[in-house]
Structures are given as structure tokens and as C-alpha cells.
Amino acid sequence: MNAVFAVARADFRERTRTFTLLVVIAALLQLGYLWVPDASAAYSTVDLGGWRGIYDSAWMGTTTAVLITFILPMFGFFLVRPAFSRDARLRTYEIVAAAPLARSAVVFAKWLSNVALLMAFAAVLTGAAIAMQLLRGEDRNVDITAYLVPLIVAGLPVCALTATAAIVFSAVRPLRGIAGGVAWIFAWEALLATPMLVTHGTSVAAVDPLGVTALIAALFSGLHGVLPSANTDASIAIGVSDRSTHVFRFPGVSWTPGMVAVRAAWLAVAAAFAWAVAPFGIAAPRSIAKPRRFAMLPARIASRLPLPRLTRAELAAALGAAGPWWLFGAVGLAVAALLVPAEILARGVAPLIWIWPVGPTAAASVLDARANLDGVLLATATPTWRRIVARWLACVALAGLPIVALALRAGPPGLATIAIACAVAAVAVFAGTLTRSAVAFEVLALCVWYLGPVNRLPLLDPNFANAHAAPATAIAAALVLSALGGAAAYGARRS
């Protein structure tokens, strides 16, 4: 077992000493700040039918646990999932695979490292909550226990379950890519929604692995203890508030042995499942396609396109990595976008068109880093900004065919659709250049896709942008310029 902990510790250290982690921590601190709006803010986060708790430790500790329960399974999953693909990319897979430590032990160590990393993220959110309690100043008495108990009792099982999901999604080959990301988003949605649909009672715990209902019930129980007549119209979301929010003194969650036992049971389930799948968990790097003409088709096609040479080469490399089936899928989506009825286009085909290029685009944005070519490219006569522009054009071209078809269906306002695709590609190039990893863009793109094309959140919905084509195009153009400018400036830096 010592060896397992040693592997887990080394893996944790390796994953926490990255620039990407600093970006994640900054994002978590920002989220922690937004989660505790000022009394005069135009939005609310945890709103219990027009009431919220005074910002004391009991309220802050519990609502931070709610945030952890909602957010970490989503973001955290994508941050810990690349544990094995990173080994393949760094060429340490063979060393790990050849080591005497059993495969299952290595996988379990990765799971422990995943849990530790997710708990570190949860701890950052908790730290931010303590700081916000002091900053908002409604009650400056900090009760550490009120923060730690929800963090451990509610947060730890959530982190463990998320870590297990990441292991499973790494082990099953079809779930490793962007398709797995999409599947997880819907699984996460189901995990949150299912317990809400079940009548309150003991059966809820069995279908609520994340423990959402227990926390929400505790919040309402606290409210009803103070105000028996309060209504039960709960909303937990960041949004514009159109009503004044009253405050009450939340007494805290009474953690009964039953509640703790249920959470402990889910923790045990997560650990047991991780142990059970461990023997199957090492993701061997996929061998490169056999040198058949079919596998080389996308790169061959790209090599013959009338594009600038650099763009053509970048596109060939990106399409080569995406493979022929991905290309056929893109062509199929383009045809579908032109032919299907408007309702099916809006509900089914359009969201697919927006998600389809995310994986290859994320990969294309870090092609040189993945191939260990950045030194060679930086030493060439071509200035960085030209390479950045070529890469961006290649990313635009990756999404091009179905996006153009989508734009054609929209008519003149479809220009905004193309502008958004250009902006998405620019953000991919910026994120890839900055972090040298595809993960940041993948996570961002999946979240935006889920909120915009799937759930029609106006500001992130391309249909909404089409309805406001001129400002949307202008914003997209500004985003393209700033993202490419940032990428070129950062990419030209020498160590």
C-alpha cells in the first residue's frame, strides 16, 4: 500500500506543478467571489424563495458545499480525466506499464491522486468562502468547523465519485475523447436532476450520489425553523435577480448519523468501484493508424486544398489526427444542416455541429507541444504571429464545412455564425498556446456548448447571436483579434 500512496503522491505533485493549475485556482477564486454577491448586487446565487442566509460561517460553509456539489463533478471531471492520457503524451506510459507495481495498484493510485486534486479544488473554494465572509462583513466570526464538516461530509464523497467517473471514462476507449465529455455532461445533469424528481423520503439518498437534496433540504429546514411561513420556491443559480432578497440567520446543518452514514456509503461505493475497475484502467496509447490509404485520406485531402502552405500543413496534421470517420461525420452534418427541417436543425443538428469540431480543434491548438516540436518551430524564420494565424485558419477550416452549411440555412444573419466559429477557433489557439494543453479549451467549450447551443442561454446561444448579427459579429471579431494577439505575444516568448 505504501507504493500506491507513493505513486499517488508523485502523480499529485506532477499535476499540481503546472501553469494550468494556477489558471484553475484563479478561476475558482473568481467563482468563489461571484458566489457571494454583495447585498446591492443585481444577482443572487442561493435564493430560497426570496430569502438568503446572513453571510456567517454556517451559511457560507453549507452553500459552499452546494457549490462544490454542483460544480466539481462538472469542471473537476475534465481536469482530472487526462491522468492517463498525459502519461501517454509524456511517453511515461511504457515505464509505468513495465514497472513491477500491479496495474490495478497504479490505477488506484491515480484515483487517490484524482480525489486529492479535487479536494484541493474544494479547499480553494472553501478558503475563498472564508475570505468572502470576512470581506462582506455581515458576520466576521469565523467558525472553521462550520466550513470543514460540509467540506468533508458533503464534498469528499462528491470528489471520490467524480474521481471514479474520471477513471472509468479513461478506461473505456470510446469515452476518452470529446464524446465522453458530452456523455459526462448529460450524466452530470441526470445526477443532479434525478433526485429532485423523486418524492422526498429515504429513497432519495439512493438516487442522490452527489447529496444535493440533503443540502437543499437542510437549507430549507433552516429557513422554516426561523420562518415557518416562508414559501419553498428554491433556486440555486447565478442570474439577474428581479426581487429583493431578505436575510435570515441560518442555524446550520444538523448532520445526523443517518446523513453522515449515507455520504460515507457513497464514498465507499466510489472507492470500491475505483478498485473494481482498476485492473482495466490503464489507457494504453492508441497506436497510429496502419499505413493504409484510407487512414491517410483526410491529410491527403487537406494537402491538396488551395490554402496558404502553412495553413494547409496545419490542417493536414489536424485532419490526420482526427481521422477519416471524423471527416465523414463533418460532411454528414453539413449535408444534414442543409436538408433537415428547421426544428430538427435547431434541436439536434445545430448543437452537434458546434460540438463536433471541439476535440480536433483542441488537439490542433497544441499539435506542436504534443509532438515536441515547439523548439524547432520557434527557431524557424517564420514569425510566431504567422504560425498562430495559420493555426487559427486551420482550426476555422476544421469546423468550416458544417458551420458554413449552418450559416447558409440562417441566411444573411448567418454571418454571425461564421464569426462565432472564428472566435471559437481563436480562443482554442489562445488557450492551447497559453497552457500547452487541450484541456482548458475542451472544458470551456463543453461548458459553453451545454449552456448555449443545448440549453439556449441567450448570451451563449448562436441563434441569439444570429438575431443580433451586427453586435455579435463585432464582439466575435474583437475576440478573434485579442485572442490571436495574446497567443502571438505569448507564443513568441523565449524561455
Place this chain on the structure above:
Amino acid sequence: MNLLEIDGVVKTYKGGVEALRGISLRLSPGIVGLLGPNGAGKSTLMRIIATVTKPTAGTVRWDGTDVVKDPRPLRAAIGYLPQDAGVYPHLDAREFLDYIAALKRLPSRAARAQIAQLLDDLDLTQVANRPLGTLSGGNRQRVAIAQALLGDPHLLVVDEPTVGLDPQQRVRFRDLLARLARDRIILLSTHVVSDVETTADRLVVVAAGRVVADGTRAAVIAGHASLEAAYLSSVGSAA
């Protein structure tokens, strides 16, 4: 005649690790073998010369231009093969080399001719249409060498180029370098003495971030039974 002048180059990494402690060299056309044990600072020096890394102090001049301030003239003249160089695994050799040719701003027609010649020189013609990811390590290394040679560079900086090559290919590579060295500077870094013993016009031994020996093969060997003995003696005295 091109001239590369390295003057008092120091590189200190974050955390205070001193990789280079004041290296000065003047390189003119010919093969310069850069020898040194692992961790001596060879790769750091190569990266600085290739303008990929900035020195903490000191200057690197290419034909009089300070390349730390303005890397463009050197980047237009260099062929660089870093240690553990990668390739795009889903492109074939021709496509990959065409990509590098575009980065080096070679005209398409000239690039095609050069690529064909290099594939032939490096015995890659038979595998030129296969995805690079399916090639053996030796073949991939030869493609990486080919990318460095593209554009007929006036300065060729190659870091451990023979890693993964079989003995026959090593000899062939040395012959190729000897042929190329007539009118350009070739800086070949290695810790394998035999790689430079017969081909290098000049040998520079680096240890612990400093130059501990510099001269012709005969000058470096002087007083020792072999180059290997001279090398070990230089490195040992620096430790």
C-alpha cells in the same frame, strides 16, 4: 564567411540552477563537436544558439547581429535539431517536411526538390508515404534530421543527432555532415565521443557549464592515449 560569436553566455534557471557559467566561443565554417557529460549544459547552449532560450547574461552574435535582441537573421540561416525532437505522427515524411519548408519560407518548387534529395540522402524514400507515427524510432530521427537540413542552412545545430540510428546510418550521417561542412558551421552536440572523433574539425568539451577544452582533435588529445581519455580527463578535472 559566416561567423557565430558566443561571448560570456550565462544561463541560470529559476531556482538558481546554473546551466551555463560564462561560455565564450567563436565558430566559423566547419564541424564543431560539442562534447560533455549529461547535464553539462550542452542542450541549454544549443537552445540559446537556436534562439529558443534567452541567456541570463552574455551575447550571441551571428555575422555581427546580436541574436538575443534580434533573432531573425539567425533564424533565416539555421537548421536546428533539438534533443528528443518530435514529429507530427499523422503526417507522412513528405508532408511533414513540406510543413517545415513552409516555416523556413522555402519556395514550393525548391522545397519539393530538396525534400526529394534529403529523403534519398537519408534513405527515407521507401517510407516517405507512411504516417510518421508508424515509423521506427531510427526512421523518425532521420526525418527529424532531414527537417534540420532543409533550406540548406548556413548554421546547423544538431543535438544528439545519432540517437536511435543503427551503425550503418551513423556512418552515413557522419559522411553527410562531412560533405555539408565545407561551407557552413555545424555544431554537433553529443556525449558519444566516436560521433565526433573522425568528423569534427574542432572539439569543444563542456562540463559543469564551462568550456574545459577547446581545440583541434590533435590539440585536445595532446598528452593522452586517445580522445576518449582526453575527454574523460577534461571532464574529471572540471568535476
